[in-house]
Amino acid sequence: MPNVEQVANDQGQAMRYVRSLMREGRNDEARAELQNMIDQDPSNLRAILAYGMSLQRDRRLEDAAQYFERAMSVDPNNATAPLMAASVGVQGNNPEYAETHFHKALSLNPSSIPALTGLASLHRRNEKPEAAVEVLERAVEIDPQSVRVRRQLATVLAGMDRQDDAKAQLEFAVAANPGDRQSALQLATLCHRTGDNDRAEAVLTGALDTTPQDLRLLMALGSTKLVKKDYAGAEEVLRKAVDAPRMAPGPRMQERLEAMGEQAQQRREAFHERRNRRRRPSTTAQIALVRALIPQKKLSEAREILSSIPRNNFRAVIVQRLYGDAFAEEGNFEAAVQSYRAAVLTANDGEKILAKIDAAAGDKPATGKASLKPYLDEFDRRASGEDFDQEAAAERRRNQFERRRAAAAERREQRQSRLQQFRQNGGFQGMAQAAQQNQGDAPDGGAAQARPFWQAMMARRQGNNG
Structure with missing residues (x-):
């Protein structure tokens, strides 16, 4: 594939090359290519934004913010740059910086749903639920069918103990998008809290009509029947949950797969089949099933399941x-x-x-x-x-999230280091040359025998599999 200098007149191809480097984890090379593009054209907005996003993924937040601010100076009318700067503020726990740039993004594009939902999340995080509701109500006016906006608004309203208003938002979301699993689950949870278990059961049953093998929906419906002490009904649903696939494409994914054609559909189905092959039953579903079996005095089966958990x-x-x-x-x-x-x-x-x-x-x-x-x-x-202790639990979750993110960043650095070392050594061709050198340095075959992997690889390359 050509580098950026060879496709300097084709920005689209240059950006595709940069994205391919990022997909391979070669972020340093990708940033070098982006810097070349910026040097050639200091007003190249796409390259500046891409460079900032790459830095943000590596959690170099201050450096990323500088690039987003540079993008704002290059094109003051571009609404993406302040939105990305706001996301850096959120990620870096700088609410003032984030709020300033969310408002800047909205001044450029007042109907930006990402800016409105981001600002609402920031208000909620800063314990300003009334401000969050005001922002989200504006978002609903702009896009009444957005399930994401209505779910977010329902969450804030429920936290303010406005349960009926929250349920009304989720009822609309479920009616407008019958296949939206998250809206159905959120509405069912809210119905449980208000003691309306019959409505919760109806919502979950309707959602399962669209995706009958969805594990989370099956579990939620089984739990609802357990609360209602419908143990036989719970047993029927939870037996399906025990054997349900861990991953199943939802209705929207199914639509996209159909639009992609038969070959893409086959690849996706093969992927899901591999992910779900030889998986042990869902432990959570097994525990729920035992809770349904014990009141029915099916104790032998209950103990058999418990012994396998x-x-x-x-x-x-x-x-x-x-x-x-x-x-x-x-x-x-x-x-x-x-x-x-x-x-x-x-x-x-x-x-x-x-x-x-x-x-x-x-x-x-x-x-x-x-x-x-x-x-x-x-x-x-x-x-x-x-x-x-809610505060202690929240702190534990934050610490756990930070540890996971730090571990992921360390793994990325190790992977990039290995790839860089591999390329410096000449890639697969360098490996083959090293193997040949080892064979040449040991006429008696001692070195080659000491490195059987290289010997076997060279034999395959030379067509000698014997």
């Missing part, structure tokens, strides 16, 4: 709790207490909680069904989030 982390608590429920269902209260104690002990501060339970029982602990009450009360307390 990996007991790592929080699942150990759930599995022991369900074993206890199964024993309690058949009247074996002593075994149920043992399982419940194991569940409590596995959880955080388990020993302290068991000590409190034992101290409260005193010298004459309860027997029979009454012996289960302290443990069930403890499970209910944990489920209600009574001791849940």
